[in-house]
Amino acid sequence: MLQVLFNLALLVAFLLLFRVAADLPSSRWEPLGAGSFPQLVLAVLMVLNLVMIAINLRAAGAELRRHGPNMGRIVWDSLQSSGLVIVTFVLFGLYMLSIRQLGFVAATFLFVLVLQLLLGRRTLRGVALALVIAGVTAFGVDYIFATYFRVFLPPGQLWI
Amino acid sequence: MISGFAVGFAEVLQFSTLVLMVAGVIAGVIAAAIPGFTITMAIVLTLPLTFHMAPTQGIATMLAVYVGGLTGGMISAALLGIPGTPSAVATTFDAFPMARKGEPGRALGLGIWASFFGTLVSIFILVLAAPPLARVALQLGPWEYFSLIVFALTIIAGMVGRSMLRGLIAGLIGVLLATVGSDPMMGVQRFSFDLRMLAAGLPFLAVLIGVYAVSQLLSEVEDTRRIRSGAALISGRIVFRPIACMMETLRQPVNLIRSSLVGVFIGAVPGAGGSIANLMAYDQARNASKTPERFGTGISEGVVASESGNSSTAGGGLIPMIALGIPGSAVDAVLIAALMVHGISVGPRLTIDNPELVYSIFVAMLIAAVMMLVICLATMKLFLKVTDIPKNIIVPVVLALCVVGVFALNNRLTDVYILFFIGGLGYLMKKMDYPLAPLVLGVILSPIAETNLRRALMTNDDWTLFLTRPISAIFLALAAVSVVLILRRRRLQS
Numbered sequence: 001m002l003q004v005l006f007n008l009a010l011l012v013a014f015l016l017l018f019r020v021a022a023d024l025p026s027s028r029w030e031p032l033g034a035g036s037f038p039q040l041v042l043a044v045l046m047v048l049n050l051v052m053i054a055i056n057l058r059a060a061g062a063e064l065r066r067h068g069p070n071m072g073r074i075v076w077d078s079l080q081s082s083g084l085v086i087v088t089f090v091l092f093g094l095y096m097l098s099i100r101q102l103g104f105v106a107a108t109f110l111f112v113l114v115l116q117l118l119l120g121r122r123t124l125r126g127v128a129l130a131l132v133i134a135g136v137t138a139f140g141v142d143y144i145f146a147t148y149f150r151v152f153l154p155p156g157q158l159w160i
Numbered sequence: 161m162i163s164g165f166a167v168g169f170a171e172v173l174q175f176s177t178l179v180l181m182v183a184g185v186i187a188g189v190i191a192a193a194i195p196g197f198t199i200t201m202a203i204v205l206t207l208p209l210t211f212h213m214a215p216t217q218g219i220a221t222m223l224a225v226y227v228g229g230l231t232g233g234m235i236s237a238a239l240l241g242i243p244g245t246p247s248a249v250a251t252t253f254d255a256f257p258m259a260r261k262g263e264p265g266r267a268l269g270l271g272i273w274a275s276f277f278g279t280l281v282s283i284f285i286l287v288l289a290a291p292p293l294a295r296v297a298l299q300l301g302p303w304e305y306f307s308l309i310v311f312a313l314t315i316i317a318g319m320v321g322r323s324m325l326r327g328l329i330a331g332l333i334g335v336l337l338a339t340v341g342s343d344p345m346m347g348v349q350r351f352s353f354d355l356r357m358l359a360a361g362l363p364f365l366a367v368l369i370g371v372y373a374v375s376q377l378l379s380e381v382e383d384t385r386r387i388r389s390g391a392a393l394i395s396g397r398i399v400f401r402p403i404a405c406m407m408e409t410l411r412q413p414v415n416l417i418r419s420s421l422v423g424v425f426i427g428a429v430p431g432a433g434g435s436i437a438n439l440m441a442y443d444q445a446r447n448a449s450k451t452p453e454r455f456g457t458g459i460s461e462g463v464v465a466s467e468s469g470n471s472s473t474a475g476g477g478l479i480p481m482i483a484l485g486i487p488g489s490a491v492d493a494v495l496i497a498a499l500m501v502h503g504i505s506v507g508p509r510l511t512i513d514n515p516e517l518v519y520s521i522f523v524a525m526l527i528a529a530v531m532m533l534v535i536c537l538a539t540m541k542l543f544l545k546v547t548d549i550p551k552n553i554i555v556p557v558v559l560a561l562c563v564v565g566v567f568a569l570n571n572r573l574t575d576v577y578i579l580f581f582i583g584g585l586g587y588l589m590k591k592m593d594y595p596l597a598p599l600v601l602g603v604i605l606s607p608i609a610e611t612n613l614r615r616a617l618m619t620n621d622d623w624t625l626f627l628t629r630p631i632s633a634i635f636l637a638l639a640a641v642s643v644v645l646i647l648r649r650r651r652l653q654s
Contacts, residue, residue: 006592010329017336020351027346030618034348037610038339045332052325084381089584092374092559096576099563108563112556119387120552129553137557141564149205151568 001060004053011049018042084119091115103156109138168519171216172527180217181224181524185531188228193236193244193543194565198365199229201568203494215502215517220524222498223474226491227279227528230471231536234271238463239264239546240558242373246364246435247470249600250442252372254455254462261458264544269405270463272536274416277409278468279529281420282427282475287522289479300429302616303626307635308429309609312436312601314642323593330594334602335609337362337582344611345618357574366566366579367603373562374583375590377555387551400544402537412464415445419465420472427476427489435604437476439597441469447645475525482510482518 021042024035067074079086095111102110113134120126145151172178184206191202206225210218233245238255255267300308313331340351341361352358381387409416419441426437445465446455455462477489481496496506504514511518546554566579586596616625626632 003592006588017351024343024348024350030345030614031621032614032617034343034346034350037613038336038350041332041335041339045329045336048325048329048332052329055325082382084384084387085378085587088381088555089378089587092583093580095560096563096573096580099576100573104564104567108560112560115556115559116552119381119555120550121388133553133557137560141561145564145568149568151571153564153567154573 001063003056004060007049007052007056011046011053014042014046014049018046087118088115091118099154099156101156101158103159104153105138105142106156108141109134112137164515164519165523167516168521168523171516171520172220172523174217177217177220178527180213180221181528182531182535184221184224185228185528185535188225188230189232189235189532189536189539191225192229192232192248194561198245198569199226199233199247200489200491200494202229203491207494207498210498211501215499215504216520216524218498218502219495219517219521220528222495223521223524224528224531226474227471227525227532228535230279230474231272231275231467231532233470234275234467235268235543238267238271239543240373240554241376242558243368246368246600246604247438247473248466249368249372249435249597250438250466250469251463253442253466253597254458254460255466257456257458258460258463259458263399263458265400265540266405266408266460267458267463268540268543269400269402269537270409270460271467272402272533272540273406273409274419274464274467275471276529276533277416278420278423278471279474279525279532281417281468282424282472283522283525283529284475285421285424286475286478286482286525299631301629302612302619303629303632304635305612306609306616307626307632307639309605309612311635311639311642312440312605313609314639314646326594327598330589330596331598331602333589334367334599334604335606336602337367337599338364338603338606339610344607345614357577360570362578362582362603363566363569363575364603365569366575367582368600369562369566370579370582371586371596371599373558374579375586375596377559377562378583378587379590380551380555387555400541402540408460409464412461415448415461415464416468418448419445419469423469423472424476424479426469427473428479437473438466438470439601441465447642478521478525481506482521 018039021035021038024033024038026033026035091111091114095107098107098110113130116130116133117127120130142153145153172181187206188199188202192199202225203222206222210221213221229245230247233243233248234251234255236242236244237248237251238259241252241256241260243249243252251271255271258264258267338361340358341349342359343350349359422441422444423437426440442455442462442465445461446452449455449461473489477492478495481492499506499517504510504517562579563576566575567573569575586599589599590596617623626636
C-alpha cells in the first residue's frame with residue numbers, strides 16, 4: 001500500500017516537473033534546448049512509475065482487503081516504531097535552522113548534547129560524558145577548521 | 161630511464177621532503193575520512209603551503225596528500241557505511257557489510273592493500289604508457305564522451321539489487337536531481353523555482369552525504385532498544401591481521417590488475433576520475449565473477465576491486481597531465497597550478513625541458529604509496545576504535561560533521577538545507593527498498609552525458625555519428641554487451 005502511495009506521489013511530482021520543463025525556452029543554436037534532456041528523463045520516469053504502480057496495485061488491494069478496518073492502526077504502529085528516527089530527523093532540521101542565529105558552536109553543542117541524551121542512557125555519568133563530547137565536537141571542530149583549514153564556520157547573528 | 165629514476169630518487173629522498181610527505185599522507189587520510197571533505201579540498205588547502213617550497217618538494221607533498229586521500233575515503237565507507245569521498249562509494253557495497261559481520265579489521269586491511277597495489281599498477285603504467293594512452297584519451301570528442309557515459313550508465317543495471325525497475329527509477333532520479341540549477345550549455349535556470357538555494361544546483365557532495373550518511377545514520381537509530389542499551393556499531397572482538405589481508409589481496413591477481421587498469425583508463429580520461437572508476441571497477445569484477453550474487457554481501461573481491469580501481473586513478477590522471485598538459489581530474493588541475501606558480505609550464509615539452517621533475521613525480525608517487533601503506537597499517541587499530549563507540553554518541557557527532565563538511569564545500573548554509581532534504585529523500589527511498597548507489601551514479605554521470613550529447617548535436621546534428629565514429633561505436637558496443645551479460649546473469653539467477 002505504502003509502495004503504491006509512494007509511486008503515486010512520485011508520479012504527480014514528475015508530471016508537474018515535466019510541465020515546468022516543457023515551458024523552458026528552446027535555443028536557436030542547438031537542436032536540444034534546456035528542457036529536452038529533463039523532459040526525456042521525466043518521461044521515462046513516469047512510464048517506469050506507472051509500471052511500478054501496476055505491479056504493486058494487486059498486492060496493495062489484497063493488503064487493504066485483509067487489514068481493511070485496521071489500516072489506521074497499522075500505520076500508527078509503524079509511525080510509533082519509527083518515533084526515534086522522526087525525532088532525530090526533526091532535531092537535525094532544527095539544528096540546521098538554528099546555525100544561522102546561534103552560530104555553529106552553540107547550535108552544535110546543543111544538538112549533540114540533546115541527541116545524545118535522547119538516544120542514550122540518562123545517568124549522571126552519561127550526562128557528564130554527553131556534555132564533554134558535545135563541547136569537544138562544537139569547540140574542537142570550529143577551532144580545527146578555523147586554524148588549520150581557514151574555513152570559518154557561521155558565528156551566529158545573535159552574538160554579533 | 162634508469163638515470164632519470166636515479167635523479168628522481170635523489171630529488172625526493174631528502175629528509176625535509178620526506179617529512180613533508182609523511183605529514184601530507186596523514187593529512188590526506190584524515191581529511192578524506194571526514195564525510196564531505198574531498199581530496200580536492202585537501203589539495204587546494206595544501207597548495208598555498210607549497211609556494212615557498214622547491215617545485216619537486218611541493219609536488220611531492222601534494223601527491224602525498226592525494227595518495228593518502230584516495231585511501232582515507234575508504235575508512236568511513238567501511239566502518240560507517242558513509243563514503244568519505246565520492247571515490248569510495250563502491251567500497252561501501254562490500255566493505256561495510258564485511259565490517260558489520262564483525263570483520264572491520266579485514267575490511268580495512270583489504271582496502272589498504274588493494275589501494276597500495278592499485279597505486280603501484282598505475283605508476284607502472286604511467287611510466288611505460290603515458291604518451292600513447294594520453295593520445296587515445298585526446299581522441300575523445302563529445303560523441304565518444306557521451307558513448308562512454310552510456311557505457312558507464314549500464315553499470316546501473318548491474319547494481320540494482322533485486323528489482324531492476326527500482327534501480328532504474330533510483331538512477332533516473334539521480335539524473336534528474338543533477339539537472340536542477342543552471343543548464344550546462346545556455347545557463348537557463350531549471351527547476352530552481354526562483355529559490356536562491358537551488359539556483360546553483362544541488363552540490364554533488366550534499367547529495368552524496370545526504371543519500372549515504374544521513375540516511376544511514378537515521379537507520380542506525382531505528383532499533384530503540386539496542387541504541388538505548390549503549391550498543392556499539394559492531395559487536396564482538398575486532399581482529400586486524402595485515403599480512404593475512406595482503407595474502408588475500410594477492411590471491412586475486414586478475415581482479416586486482418583488471419580493476420587497476422579500469423582505474424588508470426578512467427583516470428586518464430579528463431573529467432571522469434575516481435568517483436566513476438571505483439563503480440566501474442566494481443561492476444567489471446562482478447560481471448567477471450562466477451558468483452556475482454555474493455557481491456554486496458561483504459566479500460573480499462568487491463573491496464579489492466573498488467579500492468584498487470579508485471587508487472589507480474591517481475597515476476591515470478597524471479598521464480594526460482605529463483604527456484599533454486591536460487588535467488585528468490580537479491586534483492591534477494591544482495597540481496598544474498602548483499607547477500605554474502614555480503614557473504614550469506606543463507605540456508608536451510615537460511618531459512623534454514624538465515625530465516628530472518617528471519621522474520621525481522614518478523618517484524614521489526611510489527614513495528607516497530609506501531608511506532600510505534605503512535602509516536595506514538600502523539594507525540588502523542586506532543581507526544578501528546571507532547567501531548567501539550556507542551551509537552548514541554557516534555550518530556549526533558557524525559551528523560554534525562556532515563553539516564560541517566557540506567558547509568565547508570562552498571561556505572553556504574543553503575547547501576546544508578539541501579543536505580537535510582536529500583537526507584530525508586534518501587532515507588525514504590531506503591525504507592521503500594530502492595537501491596541508493598544508482599541514484600549517486602546518476603548524479604555523477606548526468607551533467608557529463610547531457611553536456612556531451614548537446615555539444616555533439618550542436619557540432620553536427622547527425623545522430624549516426626555516435627555509431628560511425630570508431631571509439632564511440634566501441635563504447636556503445638561494450639554497453640550493449642554489458643546489458644546482455646547482466647540480463648543473462650539475472651535470468652540464470654532466477
